[in-house]
Amino acid sequence: MITAEKNWLHCHRAHTLESISQLCDIIDLDKVIVISGYGEVGPWGSSHVWWEMEAKGYLTLKGCIETAWMMGYIKPFDSHLKEGTLHMGWVDMKTGDPVNDKDICGKYKKAILSHAGIWIFGELILVPALSCLMLSIRA
Numbered sequence: 001m002i003t004a005e006k007n008w009l010h011c012h013r014a015h016t017l018e019s020i021s022q023l024c025d026i027i028d029l030d031k032v033i034v035i036s037g038y039g040e041v042g043p044w045g046s047s048h049v050w051w052e053m054e055a056k057g058y059l060t061l062k063g064c065i066e067t068a069w070m071m072g073y074i075k076p077f078d079s080h081l082k083e084g085t086l087h088m089g090w091v092d093m094k095t096g097d098p099v100n101d102k103d104i105c106g107k108y109k110k111a112i113l114s115h116a117g118i119w120i121f122g123e124l125i126l127v128p129a130l131s132c133l134m135l136s137i138r139a
Contacts, residue, residue, distance in 0.1 A: 043117050045070045053117075064105040064112065065090070071115065073108045074099055 044050040045067050052063045059067065068074045069090075077091040081098065090099045092107075099107065 045116065059105070059109060059112065061101065061105055064109055065101065067112050067116065068104055068108040071112060073111065074104065 042050045044053045049059070049063045049067050052058075052060060065074075069076075072093055074090040075093055076089075077098070078088045079086070081087050081091075082096060087098050090101065090104065091097060092099050
């Protein structure tokens with residue numbers, strides 16, 4: 001039970017399983033939102049890439065691969081390609097062509113950098129990497 005006392009909220013702890021029963025019918029569990037997991041998303045995507053950009057000031061190959069994957073430029077693939085050859089690795093999302101790990105920075109880095117980070121225009125701050133996320137949350 002939560003009570004307001006001297007402008008502070010106090011939560012009384014249940015010391016036994018029987019004392020938990022007093023919590024029944026306090027809230028309608030059909031209207032409770034439960035968050036079962038969480039993640040960190042920032043102006044550079046994941047916390048790994050964000051730290052990489054803050055610590056080093058540039059994207060490494062690992063950062064490019066992770067960000068290209070998160071932004072939908074590449075996807076992991078483990079099957080036969082259009083021409084029938086077996087491929088295990090990354091493929092371009094638009095063309096379906098295989099992309100070697102070492103070529104990902106050269107192919108996608110410019111697009112990644114132009115759509116990520118924090119942009120400041122006077123008092124307006126934009127985080128372009130989150131714009132697609134916000135649309136997907138609202139949908």
